[in-house]
Amino acid sequence: MSTATAERTRPAVFAPWDDPDATPLIEFRGVTKRFGDFTAIDDLTLDIYAKEFFALLGPSGCGKTTMMRMLAGFETPTEGSIHLSGQDIGRVPPNRRAVNMMFQNYALFPHLSVWENIAFGLKREGREKGEIDERVTEMLRLTRLEKFARRKPHQISGGQRQRVALARSLAKAPKLLLLDEPLGALDKKLREETQFELMDIQEKTGTTFVIVTHDQEEAMTVASRVAVMDEGRIVQVATPPVIYEQPASLYVADFIGDVTIIEGTARRAEGGYTVEWAEGQPPLRVRSGLDLAEGARCHVAIRPEKVEIHRNRVEDDNVLKGTVIDIGYLGNLSTYHVRLADGRVVKAQNFNTERDTRQPFTWEDEVWINWTAGCGVLLER
């Protein structure tokens, strides 16, 4: 009872994709895009809702950039339709769409000042001079660029250029903002800061953002939902925690984060399955709602941080003995590569919660690793 009350007082979670009455801002319906013989996008159907921060994630060549370019109007779908607030935009040229794009290398106009770059789109709309001034000033303030208004793009730093590009694409207050690898050119530290800045600006302006990236950490950090793509298809669309903890396939499990995958044969058991995976080893226990035939081939995916490592045998659902062969020390955590009797390597992560320069385990140590049945993910393919 008390938990129910707590649920009710919480602010409403932003999840229009779970609301059957919500109308999506963007609808891809059976979209296919071919370049000659090559199919870049293969019969893709997808809904994106207003105010979402939607990430298209995938390796290069997976079709994420083509999808973005179709939204911007630089490519037209070969088959299917794309709707933006109910209107078919498949053949609308880029200059007549309420969509703006932040380009990968910013594509700032080198011959124009920061101010003129931001004003560029507003001037094309033929707005009043005073109105343009006001809007540009507002954008400069939003991106903290007031001091650099008179500079040319080559007279400012990479991080500032990134902010000019953002200000320029936001100036026309588009319904939809596309970001093509927006942080790719920044170094790691600046990138992390900028991710939070982007989320902040997205929230302040209430614009729908669609970001294309190959960096899974970036997608997980900024996005409300992530679409994982592979070879022109969407493999899974879900919130970052679902993508990470409940991957739909081996591909997703492997692409997002670190994972150990063990292949085996499924046997039904209470609450899930046991998986036979090697001669002379105890079968692995996995909790799963998946409907597999008795004796089907399957995979168990297990994240390193869910695997505990011990010096002595412990009692748990899955306990295996092995030898430490590699150690990856990252400061906050250490990853141990543990080789099992059959030569298979399982990764186990330990948080270094104590301030100690000596590691609890070292190379060639005999160790026991364990994880509970709920921690592994059973995958069919």
Next chain:
Amino acid sequence: MNRFSWFNATSLTLGFAFLYLPMVILVIYSFNASQLVTVWGGFSTRWYGELLRDEAFLDAAWVTVRVAVLSSTLATVLGTLAALTLVRMGRFRGRTLFSGMIYAPLVMPEVITGLSLLLLFIGIGLDRGIFTVVLAHTTFSMCYVSVVVSSRLATFDRALEEAALDLGCTPAQAFRLVTLPIIAPAVISGWLLAFTLSLDDLVIASFTTGPSATTLPIKIFSAVRLGVSPQINALSTILIGMVAIGVIAASLATKRRAVLAERDTRAAERAEG
């Protein structure tokens, strides 16, 4: 690396002498007071004065400038369009043929270009004069323009144009407001190249001109056949001076811009650190 060596110094001196000695002599003799070209008779600027009073030379100069301005402007427009097509259209039927045909006049002997144009003008009954010379010069110099402009366009980031379209430009506006200002230096040097080519062309102009339009090179050439006069030296000196000033100014401007850009970039990096 930068060690002085007699061999290098000598070859450098000889090379420069080979290139510039004839011109230096020409310039010196343009200030010769004597009527005879090869005998030094003291310093004087009288030939420059006479040049300015010579109607025929002034006429020829005026014709040349008009031809050069018109033909280089036309060549720049056509050459830029050709370059855009070559770089932008991607693969289309006949692209190889088109690009080959654009560059062919670069290697075509001038005599043949001149002759074929002459035959064409006679064939279609076009009266030869300034107009035909302009056409002929446009024809061969637009190749040079398209070479210069297409090499610039090859490194032009298409995303800039896409950004312009994305921000609400029509394709024509995107070209005018973004592409053209950025490739302007290449277009201008293409124009200058076409202008110089037209200015000193003798062969093609002689084939395609008529009695009404004598260009400066034709005038000089025919005057020299009657004997070199000091006046010609003076005229040549003026031409050399004009070209030299142009080249030096252009290179200084480029260098200054590079230095400024470098300084700005440094300043930006410091500001970030």
